[in-house]
Amino acid sequence: MKERLIRLTAIVFAVLCVGFVLFPFFLMLSISLQTMSEVYAPSPVLIPKVPQFENYVKAMQNGNWARYFLNSALVTVVVTAISLVINSMAGYVFARLKFRGSRVLFLLVLTGMMIPPQVTMIPLFSLLRGMPFVGGNNWLGQGGIGLYNSYAGLIIPFLAGSFGVFLCRQFYIGFPKELDDAARMDGCGPFDAFLKIYLPLSGPVLASLGVLKFTGTWNEYTWPLIMTNSDKLKTVQLALTVFRNESEILWNQLMAATFLVSLAIYIVFIFAQKHFVAGLLSGSVKG
Protein backbone atom coordinates (compact mmCIF):
# COMPACT_ATOMS: atom_id res chain seq x y z
CA MET A 1 0.00 0.00 0.00
CA LYS A 2 2.68 2.43 1.07
CA GLU A 3 4.92 1.31 -1.77
CA ARG A 4 2.12 1.94 -4.26
CA LEU A 5 1.58 5.42 -2.86
CA ILE A 6 5.27 6.26 -3.29
CA ARG A 7 5.20 4.99 -6.86
CA LEU A 8 2.09 7.02 -7.61
CA THR A 9 3.70 10.18 -6.25
CA ALA A 10 6.75 9.55 -8.43
CA ILE A 11 4.56 9.15 -11.53
CA VAL A 12 2.60 12.33 -10.74
CA PHE A 13 5.82 14.30 -10.27
CA ALA A 14 7.32 12.86 -13.44
CA VAL A 15 4.30 13.97 -15.46
CA LEU A 16 4.34 17.42 -13.84
CA CYS A 17 8.06 17.88 -14.55
CA VAL A 18 7.76 16.83 -18.18
CA GLY A 19 4.76 19.10 -18.70
CA PHE A 20 6.50 22.01 -16.98
CA VAL A 21 9.52 21.66 -19.25
CA LEU A 22 7.83 20.76 -22.53
CA PHE A 23 4.82 23.11 -22.52
CA PRO A 24 6.83 26.27 -23.39
CA PHE A 25 8.49 24.36 -26.24
CA PHE A 26 5.08 23.20 -27.43
CA LEU A 27 3.89 26.83 -27.45
CA MET A 28 7.01 27.86 -29.38
CA LEU A 29 6.20 25.31 -32.11
CA SER A 30 2.51 26.16 -32.09
CA ILE A 31 3.03 29.92 -32.38
CA SER A 32 5.65 29.45 -35.09
CA LEU A 33 2.82 28.00 -37.21
CA GLN A 34 0.15 30.62 -36.40
CA THR A 35 -0.94 33.76 -38.24
CA MET A 36 -0.29 37.05 -36.46
CA SER A 37 -4.04 37.48 -35.84
CA GLU A 38 -4.02 34.13 -34.03
CA VAL A 39 -1.00 35.31 -32.01
CA TYR A 40 -2.86 38.48 -31.03
CA ALA A 41 -6.22 36.78 -30.41
CA PRO A 42 -7.50 37.56 -26.88
CA SER A 43 -7.98 33.90 -25.97
CA PRO A 44 -4.90 31.70 -26.34
CA VAL A 45 -4.71 29.58 -29.50
CA LEU A 46 -3.04 26.23 -28.82
CA ILE A 47 -3.41 24.63 -32.24
CA PRO A 48 -3.31 26.86 -35.33
CA LYS A 49 -6.30 26.48 -37.66
CA VAL A 50 -4.14 26.18 -40.77
CA PRO A 51 -0.42 25.63 -40.01
CA GLN A 52 1.50 28.51 -41.58
CA PHE A 53 4.67 26.78 -42.72
CA GLU A 54 5.60 29.86 -44.74
CA ASN A 55 6.45 31.57 -41.42
CA TYR A 56 9.64 29.54 -41.50
CA VAL A 57 10.44 30.65 -45.04
CA LYS A 58 9.70 34.31 -44.21
CA ALA A 59 11.77 34.16 -41.01
CA MET A 60 14.76 32.82 -42.93
CA GLN A 61 14.39 35.59 -45.51
CA ASN A 62 14.46 38.21 -42.76
CA GLY A 63 18.22 38.79 -43.00
CA ASN A 64 20.92 36.63 -44.54
CA TRP A 65 20.22 33.47 -42.55
CA ALA A 66 22.19 31.10 -44.79
CA ARG A 67 25.23 33.17 -43.93
CA TYR A 68 24.42 33.21 -40.17
CA PHE A 69 24.10 29.43 -40.07
CA LEU A 70 27.32 29.08 -42.01
CA ASN A 71 29.12 31.43 -39.58
CA SER A 72 27.90 29.54 -36.52
CA ALA A 73 28.71 26.18 -38.10
CA LEU A 74 32.20 27.28 -39.08
CA VAL A 75 33.07 28.71 -35.65
CA THR A 76 31.55 25.73 -33.83
CA VAL A 77 33.24 23.05 -35.95
CA VAL A 78 36.66 24.71 -35.83
CA VAL A 79 36.50 25.33 -32.07
CA THR A 80 35.35 21.77 -31.38
CA ALA A 81 37.95 20.14 -33.66
CA ILE A 82 40.96 22.14 -32.43
CA SER A 83 39.90 21.84 -28.77
CA LEU A 84 39.67 18.06 -29.05
CA VAL A 85 43.21 17.83 -30.42
CA ILE A 86 44.99 20.22 -28.04
CA ASN A 87 42.98 19.28 -24.94
CA SER A 88 43.45 15.52 -25.31
CA MET A 89 47.21 15.94 -25.80
CA ALA A 90 47.52 18.22 -22.77
CA GLY A 91 45.28 15.92 -20.72
CA TYR A 92 47.50 12.96 -21.59
CA VAL A 93 50.64 14.86 -20.53
CA PHE A 94 49.11 15.77 -17.16
CA ALA A 95 47.88 12.22 -16.61
CA ARG A 96 51.05 10.35 -17.57
CA LEU A 97 54.20 12.45 -17.88
CA LYS A 98 55.69 13.79 -14.68
CA PHE A 99 58.17 16.61 -15.08
CA ARG A 100 59.41 19.49 -12.98
CA GLY A 101 56.62 21.98 -12.47
CA SER A 102 53.89 19.75 -13.87
CA ARG A 103 51.92 20.02 -10.64
CA VAL A 104 52.12 23.81 -10.68
CA LEU A 105 51.03 23.92 -14.31
CA PHE A 106 48.07 21.67 -13.56
CA LEU A 107 47.09 23.91 -10.68
CA LEU A 108 47.08 26.83 -13.14
CA VAL A 109 44.78 24.83 -15.40
CA LEU A 110 42.39 24.28 -12.50
CA THR A 111 42.48 28.00 -11.68
CA GLY A 112 41.61 28.76 -15.29
CA MET A 113 38.48 26.64 -14.88
CA MET A 114 37.28 28.73 -11.96
CA ILE A 115 37.87 32.19 -13.41
CA PRO A 116 34.62 33.72 -14.69
CA PRO A 117 34.98 34.77 -18.36
CA GLN A 118 33.91 38.31 -17.41
CA VAL A 119 37.28 38.78 -15.74
CA THR A 120 39.15 38.13 -18.99
CA MET A 121 36.56 39.62 -21.35
CA ILE A 122 37.86 43.20 -21.43
CA PRO A 123 41.61 42.49 -21.76
CA LEU A 124 40.87 39.75 -24.29
CA PHE A 125 38.94 42.26 -26.36
CA SER A 126 41.76 44.83 -26.36
CA LEU A 127 44.33 42.10 -26.96
CA LEU A 128 42.57 40.75 -30.04
CA ARG A 129 41.71 44.21 -31.32
CA GLY A 130 45.33 45.25 -30.89
CA MET A 131 46.81 42.19 -32.61
CA PRO A 132 49.77 43.44 -34.70
CA PHE A 133 49.81 43.14 -38.53
CA VAL A 134 46.16 42.11 -38.92
CA GLY A 135 43.02 44.10 -39.66
CA GLY A 136 45.00 47.19 -40.70
CA ASN A 137 47.14 47.26 -37.54
CA ASN A 138 50.81 48.24 -37.61
CA TRP A 139 53.50 46.30 -35.69
CA LEU A 140 52.47 48.00 -32.46
CA GLY A 141 48.89 46.86 -32.97
CA GLN A 142 47.59 50.33 -33.66
CA GLY A 143 45.71 52.01 -36.49
CA GLY A 144 43.26 49.24 -37.39
CA ILE A 145 40.74 46.92 -35.82
CA GLY A 146 42.93 43.82 -35.46
CA LEU A 147 40.87 40.67 -35.10
CA TYR A 148 37.67 42.62 -34.37
CA ASN A 149 35.01 41.43 -36.84
CA SER A 150 36.94 38.32 -37.84
CA TYR A 151 36.42 34.59 -37.54
CA ALA A 152 39.71 34.26 -35.69
CA GLY A 153 38.43 36.69 -33.07
CA LEU A 154 35.36 34.52 -32.57
CA ILE A 155 37.32 31.27 -32.37
CA ILE A 156 40.54 31.94 -30.44
CA PRO A 157 39.17 32.65 -26.93
CA PHE A 158 37.38 29.29 -26.85
CA LEU A 159 40.58 27.38 -27.50
CA ALA A 160 42.08 28.66 -24.26
CA GLY A 161 39.53 27.06 -21.91
CA SER A 162 40.89 24.38 -19.62
CA PHE A 163 37.81 22.29 -18.81
CA GLY A 164 38.63 19.88 -21.64
CA VAL A 165 42.16 19.33 -20.35
CA PHE A 166 40.77 18.46 -16.95
CA LEU A 167 38.18 16.10 -18.44
CA CYS A 168 40.77 14.26 -20.55
CA ARG A 169 43.25 14.02 -17.70
CA GLN A 170 40.62 12.44 -15.44
CA PHE A 171 39.85 9.95 -18.19
CA TYR A 172 43.46 8.97 -18.98
CA ILE A 173 44.48 8.70 -15.33
CA GLY A 174 42.20 5.67 -15.07
CA PHE A 175 44.16 3.76 -17.74
CA PRO A 176 46.34 0.90 -16.42
CA LYS A 177 50.02 1.82 -16.10
CA GLU A 178 50.96 -1.46 -17.81
CA LEU A 179 49.90 0.07 -21.12
CA ASP A 180 52.78 2.53 -20.92
CA ASP A 181 55.25 -0.17 -19.91
CA ALA A 182 54.21 -2.30 -22.87
CA ALA A 183 54.57 0.69 -25.18
CA ARG A 184 58.05 1.44 -23.84
CA MET A 185 59.12 -2.19 -24.37
CA ASP A 186 58.07 -1.86 -27.99
CA GLY A 187 60.18 1.27 -28.32
CA CYS A 188 57.32 3.78 -28.45
CA GLY A 189 57.99 7.32 -27.28
CA PRO A 190 55.31 9.15 -25.29
CA PHE A 191 53.82 10.74 -28.40
CA ASP A 192 53.62 7.38 -30.20
CA ALA A 193 52.06 5.83 -27.13
CA PHE A 194 49.44 8.57 -27.08
CA LEU A 195 48.72 8.23 -30.79
CA LYS A 196 48.67 4.42 -30.98
CA ILE A 197 47.33 3.38 -27.58
CA TYR A 198 45.54 6.22 -25.82
CA LEU A 199 43.85 7.94 -28.75
CA PRO A 200 42.12 4.81 -30.13
CA LEU A 201 40.65 4.22 -26.65
CA SER A 202 39.54 7.84 -26.20
CA GLY A 203 36.16 7.54 -27.92
CA PRO A 204 33.94 8.17 -24.86
CA VAL A 205 35.83 11.17 -23.48
CA LEU A 206 36.25 12.82 -26.87
CA ALA A 207 32.56 12.31 -27.62
CA SER A 208 31.56 13.91 -24.31
CA LEU A 209 33.96 16.81 -24.69
CA GLY A 210 33.00 17.26 -28.33
CA VAL A 211 29.27 17.43 -27.56
CA LEU A 212 29.80 19.87 -24.68
CA LYS A 213 32.10 22.11 -26.77
CA PHE A 214 29.68 21.97 -29.69
CA THR A 215 26.65 23.02 -27.64
CA GLY A 216 28.61 25.63 -25.71
CA THR A 217 30.00 27.31 -28.82
CA TRP A 218 26.79 27.10 -30.85
CA ASN A 219 24.85 28.65 -27.95
CA GLU A 220 27.39 31.39 -27.22
CA TYR A 221 25.97 34.89 -27.32
CA THR A 222 28.07 37.30 -25.25
CA TRP A 223 31.42 36.97 -27.02
CA PRO A 224 30.11 37.40 -30.61
CA LEU A 225 28.08 40.36 -29.31
CA ILE A 226 31.29 42.01 -28.09
CA MET A 227 33.64 40.92 -30.86
CA THR A 228 31.59 41.65 -34.00
CA ASN A 229 29.20 44.27 -35.31
CA SER A 230 29.01 43.34 -38.97
CA ASP A 231 26.13 41.44 -40.50
CA LYS A 232 28.65 39.27 -42.39
CA LEU A 233 29.92 37.72 -39.15
CA LYS A 234 26.63 37.42 -37.32
CA THR A 235 26.10 34.09 -35.60
CA VAL A 236 22.64 32.55 -35.31
CA GLN A 237 22.22 33.56 -31.66
CA LEU A 238 22.95 37.21 -32.48
CA ALA A 239 20.67 37.06 -35.51
CA LEU A 240 17.77 35.89 -33.32
CA THR A 241 17.94 39.08 -31.29
CA VAL A 242 17.35 41.17 -34.44
CA PHE A 243 13.65 40.15 -34.36
CA ARG A 244 13.51 41.43 -30.81
CA ASN A 245 14.82 44.86 -31.73
CA GLU A 246 12.23 45.58 -34.41
CA SER A 247 9.39 47.97 -33.53
CA GLU A 248 6.71 45.33 -33.98
CA ILE A 249 7.92 41.88 -32.98
CA LEU A 250 6.74 39.25 -35.48
CA TRP A 251 6.32 36.59 -32.83
CA ASN A 252 5.43 33.77 -35.23
CA GLN A 253 8.60 34.31 -37.28
CA LEU A 254 10.68 34.80 -34.16
CA MET A 255 9.48 31.46 -32.77
CA ALA A 256 10.13 29.77 -36.13
CA ALA A 257 13.70 31.11 -36.15
CA THR A 258 14.17 30.18 -32.49
CA PHE A 259 13.18 26.61 -33.27
CA LEU A 260 15.48 26.38 -36.31
CA VAL A 261 18.43 27.80 -34.35
CA SER A 262 17.88 25.29 -31.54
CA LEU A 263 17.33 22.43 -33.98
CA ALA A 264 21.08 21.95 -34.50
CA ILE A 265 21.47 21.32 -30.77
CA TYR A 266 18.48 18.96 -30.66
CA ILE A 267 19.83 16.89 -33.57
CA VAL A 268 23.17 16.51 -31.78
CA PHE A 269 21.25 15.80 -28.58
CA ILE A 270 19.18 13.01 -30.13
CA PHE A 271 22.27 11.20 -31.38
CA ALA A 272 24.68 11.96 -28.55
CA GLN A 273 22.43 12.38 -25.51
CA LYS A 274 24.40 9.68 -23.69
CA HIS A 275 27.71 11.50 -24.19
CA PHE A 276 26.22 14.86 -23.26
CA VAL A 277 24.96 13.44 -19.95
CA ALA A 278 28.25 11.63 -19.35
CA GLY A 279 30.17 14.86 -19.91
CA LEU A 280 27.99 16.83 -17.49
CA LEU A 281 28.33 14.12 -14.86
CA SER A 282 32.10 13.71 -15.21
CA GLY A 283 32.45 17.39 -14.42
CA SER A 284 30.66 16.80 -11.13
CA VAL A 285 32.65 13.83 -9.87
CA LYS A 286 35.58 14.95 -7.82
CA GLY A 287 38.79 12.98 -8.22
Added chain:
Amino acid sequence: MLAPFFAFFSVFMLYPIVINFYYSFTNYRLGQKKQFVWLNNYKNLFKDPDFLVSLKNTAVYALFSVLFLTCLGLFISVILNRRTRMVHAVRTVMIIPYATSMVAVSMIWLLLLDPTTGFINKALIALGMNVPPKWLHDVKLALPSLIFINVWKNLGYVMLIYLSGLQNIPGELYEAATVDGAGLWHKFRRITLPMIAPTAFFVLITTSIEAFKTFEQVQIMTQGAPVNATSTVVYQIYQRAFNDYRMGYAGAMSVVLFLVILAVTLVNVFWMKKNEEKNIW
Protein backbone atom coordinates in the same frame (compact mmCIF):
# COMPACT_ATOMS: atom_id res chain seq x y z
CA MET B 1 52.43 18.02 -26.67
CA LEU B 2 51.51 20.48 -23.98
CA ALA B 3 52.73 23.43 -26.05
CA PRO B 4 49.69 24.06 -28.28
CA PHE B 5 47.32 24.18 -25.34
CA PHE B 6 49.62 26.25 -23.17
CA ALA B 7 50.27 28.75 -25.93
CA PHE B 8 46.55 29.55 -26.12
CA PHE B 9 46.05 29.21 -22.37
CA SER B 10 48.80 31.59 -21.32
CA VAL B 11 48.21 34.26 -23.98
CA PHE B 12 44.40 34.25 -23.98
CA MET B 13 43.65 33.21 -20.38
CA LEU B 14 46.48 33.82 -17.91
CA TYR B 15 47.74 37.07 -19.41
CA PRO B 16 44.23 38.63 -19.56
CA ILE B 17 43.55 37.63 -15.92
CA VAL B 18 46.70 39.40 -14.74
CA ILE B 19 46.38 42.44 -16.99
CA ASN B 20 42.75 42.92 -15.94
CA PHE B 21 43.90 43.69 -12.40
CA TYR B 22 46.30 46.25 -13.81
CA TYR B 23 43.57 47.85 -15.97
CA SER B 24 41.37 48.21 -12.91
CA PHE B 25 43.91 50.64 -11.44
CA THR B 26 44.04 52.80 -14.58
CA ASN B 27 41.67 55.18 -16.34
CA TYR B 28 41.98 53.08 -19.52
CA ARG B 29 39.52 54.03 -22.26
CA LEU B 30 39.61 52.30 -25.62
CA GLY B 31 41.99 54.11 -27.97
CA GLN B 32 43.34 56.53 -25.36
CA LYS B 33 46.49 56.66 -23.26
CA LYS B 34 46.22 54.93 -19.87
CA GLN B 35 47.12 56.61 -16.61
CA PHE B 36 47.61 54.89 -13.29
CA VAL B 37 44.89 56.17 -10.95
CA TRP B 38 45.42 53.89 -7.95
CA LEU B 39 42.12 53.07 -6.24
CA ASN B 40 40.03 55.78 -7.92
CA ASN B 41 37.92 53.32 -9.93
CA TYR B 42 37.09 51.35 -6.80
CA LYS B 43 36.21 54.49 -4.86
CA ASN B 44 33.90 55.67 -7.65
CA LEU B 45 32.41 52.22 -7.95
CA PHE B 46 30.98 52.33 -4.45
CA LYS B 47 29.46 55.76 -5.12
CA ASP B 48 27.90 54.59 -8.41
CA PRO B 49 24.17 54.02 -7.73
CA ASP B 50 23.74 51.92 -10.91
CA PHE B 51 26.51 49.59 -9.82
CA LEU B 52 25.29 49.31 -6.23
CA VAL B 53 21.74 48.46 -7.23
CA SER B 54 23.10 45.95 -9.76
CA LEU B 55 25.17 44.34 -7.03
CA LYS B 56 22.05 44.02 -4.89
CA ASN B 57 19.98 42.62 -7.77
CA THR B 58 22.69 40.09 -8.57
CA ALA B 59 22.82 38.96 -4.94
CA VAL B 60 19.02 38.54 -4.81
CA TYR B 61 19.02 36.74 -8.15
CA ALA B 62 21.80 34.39 -7.03
CA LEU B 63 20.31 33.73 -3.58
CA PHE B 64 16.88 32.71 -4.85
CA SER B 65 18.12 30.86 -7.94
CA VAL B 66 20.46 28.80 -5.80
CA LEU B 67 17.87 28.23 -3.09
CA PHE B 68 15.24 26.95 -5.52
CA LEU B 69 17.66 24.90 -7.62
CA THR B 70 19.40 23.23 -4.68
CA CYS B 71 16.31 22.52 -2.57
CA LEU B 72 13.56 22.03 -5.17
CA GLY B 73 15.99 20.00 -7.29
CA LEU B 74 16.76 17.71 -4.37
CA PHE B 75 13.10 17.39 -3.39
CA ILE B 76 11.97 16.32 -6.88
CA SER B 77 15.01 14.07 -7.36
CA VAL B 78 14.36 12.21 -4.10
CA ILE B 79 10.75 11.58 -5.14
CA LEU B 80 11.77 10.46 -8.62
CA ASN B 81 14.69 8.37 -7.41
CA ARG B 82 14.00 4.94 -8.88
CA ARG B 83 15.80 2.92 -11.47
CA THR B 84 12.99 2.77 -13.98
CA ARG B 85 12.81 3.61 -17.65
CA MET B 86 10.31 6.36 -16.81
CA VAL B 87 12.80 8.21 -14.61
CA HIS B 88 15.47 7.85 -17.28
CA ALA B 89 13.13 9.39 -19.85
CA VAL B 90 12.16 12.24 -17.49
CA ARG B 91 15.83 12.97 -16.87
CA THR B 92 16.46 13.19 -20.62
CA VAL B 93 13.50 15.51 -21.27
CA MET B 94 14.41 17.75 -18.33
CA ILE B 95 17.86 18.39 -19.78
CA ILE B 96 16.44 19.93 -22.99
CA PRO B 97 16.09 23.51 -21.63
CA TYR B 98 19.63 23.26 -20.26
CA ALA B 99 20.96 22.34 -23.71
CA THR B 100 18.97 25.13 -25.38
CA SER B 101 20.73 28.49 -25.65
CA MET B 102 19.83 31.24 -23.21
CA VAL B 103 18.94 33.42 -26.20
CA ALA B 104 16.32 30.92 -27.40
CA VAL B 105 15.00 30.39 -23.86
CA SER B 106 14.76 34.16 -23.38
CA MET B 107 12.81 34.56 -26.62
CA ILE B 108 10.31 31.84 -25.65
CA TRP B 109 9.71 33.33 -22.20
CA LEU B 110 9.62 36.88 -23.55
CA LEU B 111 6.60 35.80 -25.55
CA LEU B 112 4.97 33.71 -22.79
CA LEU B 113 5.33 36.57 -20.29
CA ASP B 114 4.27 39.34 -22.68
CA PRO B 115 1.50 41.29 -20.87
CA THR B 116 -0.91 41.29 -23.83
CA THR B 117 0.16 38.64 -26.37
CA GLY B 118 1.69 36.17 -23.90
CA PHE B 119 0.04 32.84 -23.13
CA ILE B 120 0.29 33.27 -19.38
CA ASN B 121 -1.75 36.48 -19.19
CA LYS B 122 -4.26 35.24 -21.76
CA ALA B 123 -4.76 32.18 -19.57
CA LEU B 124 -5.06 34.31 -16.42
CA ILE B 125 -7.71 36.50 -18.09
CA ALA B 126 -9.58 33.41 -19.28
CA LEU B 127 -9.52 32.20 -15.67
CA GLY B 128 -11.21 35.42 -14.61
CA MET B 129 -8.38 37.73 -13.55
CA ASN B 130 -9.17 41.27 -14.66
CA VAL B 131 -5.81 42.96 -14.33
CA PRO B 132 -3.08 40.35 -14.84
CA PRO B 133 0.49 41.22 -13.76
CA LYS B 134 2.83 42.93 -16.19
CA TRP B 135 5.70 40.51 -15.35
CA LEU B 136 8.88 41.84 -16.95
CA HIS B 137 7.46 45.38 -17.06
CA ASP B 138 6.62 45.40 -13.35
CA VAL B 139 9.29 46.75 -11.00
CA LYS B 140 8.47 44.14 -8.35
CA LEU B 141 8.01 41.13 -10.65
CA ALA B 142 10.75 41.61 -13.25
CA LEU B 143 13.62 40.16 -11.22
CA PRO B 144 11.55 37.24 -9.85
CA SER B 145 10.53 36.46 -13.44
CA LEU B 146 14.18 36.23 -14.48
CA ILE B 147 14.90 34.00 -11.47
CA PHE B 148 11.99 31.74 -12.43
CA ILE B 149 13.28 31.41 -16.00
CA ASN B 150 16.75 30.57 -14.73
CA VAL B 151 15.34 27.88 -12.45
CA TRP B 152 13.25 26.49 -15.32
CA LYS B 153 16.31 26.31 -17.56
CA ASN B 154 18.68 24.69 -15.06
CA LEU B 155 16.41 22.42 -13.01
CA GLY B 156 17.06 19.46 -15.33
CA TYR B 157 20.82 19.80 -14.99
CA VAL B 158 20.56 19.92 -11.20
CA MET B 159 18.27 16.88 -11.17
CA LEU B 160 20.69 14.98 -13.40
CA ILE B 161 23.49 15.57 -10.91
CA TYR B 162 21.28 14.74 -7.89
CA LEU B 163 19.81 11.56 -9.41
CA SER B 164 23.28 10.26 -10.19
CA GLY B 165 24.34 11.02 -6.60
CA LEU B 166 21.22 9.37 -5.17
CA GLN B 167 21.70 6.22 -7.22
CA ASN B 168 25.18 5.85 -5.78
CA ILE B 169 23.76 5.44 -2.27
CA PRO B 170 23.94 1.70 -1.48
CA GLY B 171 20.46 0.17 -1.30
CA GLU B 172 21.49 -1.98 1.71
CA LEU B 173 21.47 1.12 3.90
CA TYR B 174 17.76 1.61 3.25
CA GLU B 175 17.04 -2.10 3.67
CA ALA B 176 18.79 -2.13 7.03
CA ALA B 177 16.84 0.95 8.08
CA THR B 178 13.57 -0.67 7.03
CA VAL B 179 14.41 -3.72 9.13
CA ASP B 180 15.02 -1.38 12.06
CA GLY B 181 11.57 0.10 11.46
CA ALA B 182 12.67 3.55 10.27
CA GLY B 183 10.03 5.72 8.59
CA LEU B 184 10.38 7.64 5.32
CA TRP B 185 11.36 10.91 6.98
CA HIS B 186 13.85 9.16 9.21
CA LYS B 187 15.47 7.44 6.24
CA PHE B 188 15.70 10.74 4.39
CA ARG B 189 17.15 12.58 7.37
CA ARG B 190 19.63 9.89 8.47
CA ILE B 191 20.66 8.25 5.18
CA THR B 192 19.78 10.33 2.12
CA LEU B 193 20.76 13.74 3.44
CA PRO B 194 24.23 12.86 4.78
CA MET B 195 25.02 10.77 1.71
CA ILE B 196 23.86 13.43 -0.77
CA ALA B 197 25.51 16.37 1.04
CA PRO B 198 28.67 16.41 -1.15
CA THR B 199 26.51 16.39 -4.29
CA ALA B 200 24.30 19.15 -2.90
CA PHE B 201 27.45 21.09 -2.15
CA PHE B 202 28.64 20.73 -5.75
CA VAL B 203 25.23 21.90 -7.00
CA LEU B 204 25.33 24.85 -4.61
CA ILE B 205 28.75 26.00 -5.81
CA THR B 206 28.11 25.61 -9.56
CA THR B 207 24.66 27.19 -9.53
CA SER B 208 25.82 30.16 -7.45
CA ILE B 209 28.83 30.83 -9.70
CA GLU B 210 26.56 30.68 -12.75
CA ALA B 211 23.97 32.94 -11.10
CA PHE B 212 26.52 35.64 -10.27
CA LYS B 213 27.53 35.75 -13.94
CA THR B 214 24.03 36.29 -15.30
CA PHE B 215 23.93 38.63 -18.28
CA GLU B 216 22.24 37.23 -21.38
CA GLN B 217 18.70 37.25 -19.93
CA VAL B 218 19.10 40.89 -18.91
CA GLN B 219 20.63 42.02 -22.19
CA ILE B 220 17.97 40.26 -24.28
CA MET B 221 14.80 40.52 -22.20
CA THR B 222 14.90 43.69 -20.12
CA GLN B 223 18.05 45.79 -20.76
CA GLY B 224 18.05 46.36 -17.01
CA ALA B 225 14.56 47.89 -17.08
CA PRO B 226 12.23 48.76 -15.42
CA VAL B 227 14.29 51.44 -13.64
CA ASN B 228 17.35 49.26 -13.08
CA ALA B 229 15.23 46.59 -11.35
CA THR B 230 16.93 43.84 -13.36
CA SER B 231 20.35 45.36 -13.98
CA THR B 232 23.09 42.94 -12.91
CA VAL B 233 26.83 43.35 -12.33
CA VAL B 234 27.81 41.75 -15.63
CA TYR B 235 25.24 43.89 -17.45
CA GLN B 236 26.95 46.96 -15.93
CA ILE B 237 30.39 45.63 -16.93
CA TYR B 238 29.14 45.19 -20.49
CA GLN B 239 27.57 48.66 -20.60
CA ARG B 240 30.58 50.48 -19.16
CA ALA B 241 33.16 48.57 -21.21
CA PHE B 242 31.47 48.17 -24.58
CA ASN B 243 29.08 51.12 -24.74
CA ASP B 244 31.11 53.77 -22.92
CA TYR B 245 34.52 52.15 -23.60
CA ARG B 246 35.57 52.81 -19.97
CA MET B 247 37.69 49.66 -19.81
CA GLY B 248 39.49 50.53 -16.58
CA TYR B 249 36.31 51.25 -14.67
CA ALA B 250 34.57 48.13 -16.01
CA GLY B 251 37.72 46.18 -15.19
CA ALA B 252 37.37 47.25 -11.56
CA MET B 253 33.78 45.97 -11.59
CA SER B 254 34.91 42.60 -12.91
CA VAL B 255 37.53 42.38 -10.15
CA VAL B 256 34.79 43.02 -7.56
CA LEU B 257 32.63 40.34 -9.19
CA PHE B 258 35.55 37.92 -9.11
CA LEU B 259 36.16 38.62 -5.40
CA VAL B 260 32.47 38.14 -4.61
CA ILE B 261 32.41 34.78 -6.40
CA LEU B 262 35.63 33.75 -4.67
CA ALA B 263 34.25 34.76 -1.26
CA VAL B 264 30.98 32.88 -1.79
CA THR B 265 32.86 29.77 -2.85
CA LEU B 266 35.27 29.95 0.11
CA VAL B 267 32.48 30.55 2.63
CA ASN B 268 30.67 27.50 1.27
CA VAL B 269 33.80 25.37 1.43
CA PHE B 270 34.47 26.33 5.05
CA TRP B 271 30.85 25.84 6.00
CA MET B 272 30.90 22.39 4.41
CA LYS B 273 34.15 21.44 6.15
CA LYS B 274 32.85 22.59 9.52
CA ASN B 275 29.65 20.60 9.15
CA GLU B 276 31.62 17.54 8.14
CA GLU B 277 33.72 17.77 11.29
CA LYS B 278 30.74 18.24 13.56
CA ASN B 279 28.89 15.57 11.65
CA ILE B 280 25.58 17.34 12.17
CA TRP B 281 24.00 15.89 9.05
